[in-house]
Amino acid sequence: MKTRHIHSQRQVLKGCAVGILVLTMGTAIFSVPSVHAAPVMTNIAAKGAIVVDAATGQIIAEQNMNQVLPAASTSKLLTSYLVNQAITKDKLFNWDSPVKISRNVAKVSVEPELTNVPLKAGQSYSVKKLYQAALLGSANAAAMALGDAISGSQQAYIDDMKQQLATWGIHNVTINSAAGLLNSQVYSDAVGTNPNTENLMSAKDMAIVATHLVDDYPNVIQTTALPHTDFYGTPVESTDALLPGGKVKSPYHFDGLKTGTSVKAHQNFVGTLTYDNRRLITVVYGTGPVDGEDPTRFYETLKLLDQTLSKVHFVMVPKGSLRATTKLENGTTKRLSVTNEQPIGVWLPRKQSQPKVSVAANQGFSAPVKRGETAGMLKLDDVTYLSSHDEFASPAVANHDVKKIGFLAQLWQNILALF
Numbered sequence: 088m089k090t091r092h093i094h095s096q097r098q099v100l101k102g103c104a105v106g107i108l109v110l111t112m113g114t115a116i117f118s119v120p121s122v123h124a125a126p127v128m129t130n131i132a133a134k135g136a137i138v139v140d141a142a143t144g145q146i147i148a149e150q151n152m153n154q155v156l157p158a159a160s161t162s163k164l165l166t167s168y169l170v171n172q173a174i175t176k177d178k179l180f181n182w183d184s185p186v187k188i189s190r191n192v193a194k195v196s197v198e199p200e201l202t203n204v205p206l207k208a209g210q211s212y213s214v215k216k217l218y219q220a221a222l223l224g225s226a227n228a229a230a231m232a233l234g235d236a237i238s239g240s241q242q243a244y245i246d247d248m249k250q251q252l253a254t255w256g257i258h259n260v261t262i263n264s265a266a267g268l269l270n271s272q273v274y275s276d277a278v279g280t281n282p283n284t285e286n287l288m289s290a291k292d293m294a295i296v297a298t299h300l301v302d303d304y305p306n307v308i309q310t311t312a313l314p315h316t317d318f319y320g321t322p323v324e325s326t327d328a329l330l331p332g333g334k335v336k337s338p339y340h341f342d343g344l345k346t347g348t349s350v351k352a353h354q355n356f357v358g359t360l361t362y363d364n365r366r367l368i369t370v371v372y373g374t375g376p377v378d379g380e381d382p383t384r385f386y387e388t389l390k391l392l393d394q395t396l397s398k399v400h401f402v403m404v405p406k407g408s409l410r411a412t413t414k415l416e417n418g419t420t421k422r423l424s425v426t427n428e429q430p431i432g433v434w435l436p437r438k439q440s441q442p443k444v445s446v447a448a449n450q451g452f453s454a455p456v457k458r459g460e461t462a463g464m465l466k467l468d469d470v471t472y473l474s475s476h477d478e479f480a481s482p483a484v485a486n487h488d489v490k491k492i493g494f495l496a497q498l499w500q501n502i503l504a505l506f
Contacts, residue, residue: 126471129394131387134373135290138395140434141298141359141366144477145470147434148395152291155259156372159347160202160225161357162267162286165248165296166233170218171304172251173237182218185211186236188228191275196228201272202326202379203228204318212319219316222307224323225346227266231276234265241265241276255295256474261287267347285349290370295473297344297357297368308359311343328385329358335385339392344368346384353377354384362392363401365432404431404441411483413446413462418454418489425462427481433470443468446483454491459484 127148129136136150146152173179180186188196193208195201202225206212217233220226234244248262263270263278264286271282278284288296300307314332315324328334329341339360347355354375360367369391375383407426415423425446433442448463456462464479472478 127395127398129391131371131390131394132374132383133371133387133391135370136372136387136391137290137294137368137370138391139294139298139368139473140432141301141368143432144298144473145434146291146294146473147367147399148391149291150391152294153289155261155287155289157349157352157355158267158286158288158293158372159349159352159355160227160267161293161345161347161355161370162262162264162288163221163225163230164293164300164345164357165251166230166265167218167222167307168296168300168304169237169247169251170214170233171300171307174214175304180214180236182213182215184214184236186214186217186232187211188232189235191273192228192231192235194274195231195268195272195276196226198272201227201268204321204323206232216318219310219313220318220323221266222310222343222345223313223316223325224318225326226318226323227268227272230266231264231273241273242278245278252292252296255299257288257292257295259289260292261285267349269349285351290372291473293357293372294368294370297359297370298473300344301359301366301368307344308342311345311359326379327356327358328382329388335382335389337385337389339389346379348377348379350377354379354381356384356388358388360392362396365401367392398437399434400437402433402435402440402442404433406430409441409444409465409481410486411444411446411465413448413452413483415456415489416453417491418456419492420489423456423462423489424486425465425483426486427465428461428484429481431465431467431480433467433480435469439469442470442480444480447479448483454489456485456489458486458488 126146129148129150135154137152138148188206190208193206196203196206204220204226217229221230238244238247263284267286270277270284326346329337341360343359344357355372358369371388374387375381406429409427412422444465446463461482463483465481465483466478467480
């Protein structure tokens, strides 16, 4: 994907920023006050919505993004992440590994009210086929079978889902299903005693899940971009009507990700597309009637993008083009001018060409200073991110040398500071 070139802004700098914060045990903010302008506020027929730049984590637009809502089958994106993690990181199995089906999962697979591919108890199916069926056709029992393969049981898998969300800072959620079903729909694999419990998550938190999925495992797009697949002779059609050639015509180039439908959720859709050489994530929760065939969620997604992209543009700020100052101790000047050590990619209002920045300075940073020396991190003050760590856009390096003043001058400055 073309967006990978900006990953230093989210991955490398994230680690750098975390290191600075840990070492300093507190960050001093100077220069421009750290006040974030709101993302584009959209007005579509949905209970919650968000648009995010996948590479940087910038929230470009939102609508009730923090409201906790039924996630339904968009929950399968978290299961997709954990499958990829189990293969590439944990080495639990590979794409061709067989997954044996339990009696209860087989029972769920033939429930007429649920989307599924037929599974037989005691029979094995490959990880890849189950994964494709879950992502493209929203096969619920297939997602449950993958959870069993990862954790050994549905109960253990739910705990693993919660743990993964917690590592991303997501806590205000309800998770009881690998597929996004009600407790009453998974029979003996129900977690807890309330039959009406279902997965609950905000649009923002689902955007975090989707962003990690496409960033950490970009190969997922190879699956979600498929219009259809085959599950051992059973045809599986993608539920994403915004794919090229799909039922809903779009001026945008979508290549995934996942729909979700339930009585409480109505229609949900998490989408991903490329626009202006950027990979975007869209989330629309709680729209349209309770009808998996109704296209409302897709039209509201297009409205979400129209309202967003008409008001913003993507700017690549060149290295060394931003200016900010930070307080400097024991120097011949009291403030140090700094700039961005590397390029910064950011979505801004169409009339704005550069972001406002401030400096998170290294604790104890003082003269002498050499030009090019790292003084801290630049923070973007007029944009909002999924994570506070993403605000740190570039190391802040000194624009000039500053000499250290002598002992007597330091003593005199300290005396003056008392009055």
